[in-house]
Amino acid sequence: GNSVTQMEGPVTLSEEAFLTINCTYTATGYPSLFWYVQYPGEGLQLLLKATKADDKGSNKGFEATYRKETTSFHLEKGSVQVSDSAVYFCALTDPTGGFKTIFGAGTRLFVKA
Amino acid sequence: DAGVTQSPTHLIKTRGQQVTLRCSPISGHKSVSWYQQVLGQGPQFIFQYYEKEERGRGNFPDRFSARQFPNYSSELNVNALLLGDSALYLCASSGTTGSYNEQFFGPGTRLTVL
Numbered sequence: 001g002n003s004v005t006q007m008e009g010p011v012t013l014s015e016e017a018f019l020t021i022n023c024t025y026t027a028t029g030y031p032s033l034f035w036y037v038q039y040p041g042e043g044l045q046l047l048l049k050a051t052k053a054d055d056k057g058s059n060k061g062f063e064a065t066y067r068k069e070t071t072s073f074h075l076e077k078g079s080v081q082v083s084d085s086a087v088y089f090c091a092l093t094d095p096t097g098g099f100k101t102i103f104g105a106g107t108r109l110f111v112k113a
Numbered sequence: 114d115a116g117v118t119q120s121p122t123h124l125i126k127t128r129g130q131q132v133t134l135r136c137s138p139i140s141g142h143k144s145v146s147w148y149q150q151v152l153g154q155g156p157q158f159i160f161q162y163y164e165k166e167e168r169g170r171g172n173f174p175d176r177f178s179a180r181q182f183p184n185y186s187s188e189l190n191v192n193a194l195l196l197g198d199s200a201l202y203l204c205a206s207s208g209t210t211g212s213y214n215e216q217f218f219g220p221g222t223r224l225t226v227l
Binding site for chain 2: 004034044046089091100102103106
């Protein structure tokens with residue numbers, strides 16, 4: 001079945017450091033891929049998405065590229081800020097899986113000033 | 114415009130009781146999905162409804178049921194509550210059921226079962 005695996009956290013970085021959060025997936029069809037962010041005490045917000053192979057999603061300095069050959073969708077940011085501290089979820093939606101969205105377990109990011 | 118709204122915000126129940134959670138989607142959105150998020154884990158898909166019909170169901174027991182009304186709002190019902198049902202229940206709406214569509218999440222209902 002479909003699944004998403006992301007790196008375990010927490011990840012602790014200093015401000016202005018480079019961020020990578022790894023995400024790999026398993027899907028039977030051709031999924032769309034998403035990164036969602038959950039700030040403390042808030043609901044999930046879509047951060048970026050990619051709907052086909054080689055697409056690059058980007059938003060707020062974050063980027064992720066849909067790599068079909070490695071079944072990966074790693075999240076990157078060149079210079080993190082304290083305000084980026086949150087939990088990040090990688091997710092996929094596969095129409096052959098009945099349109100449900102499958103989420104990874106989440107990676108908590110702490111950014112120190 | 115209002116986002117996805119959910120009620121109540123918090124709920125405390127005891128084992129064996131029944132609970133109803135409510136969700137109002139973004140205006141114009143016809144699809145509503147429900148997710149359970151246990152502390153420290155990612156959301157788990159429970160149901161998706163589109164145009165009042167069930168389009169998807171996750172691996173949850175029959176104690177969980179849902180429905181969608183003509184105005185596209187939705188209710189999630191859980192019967193015979195167990196301690197393990199304690200979680201944040203999230204509702205998400207989208208314009209269609211297309212896999213490329215963004216889902217917009219509500220703030221959730223925090224259910225505690227004692």
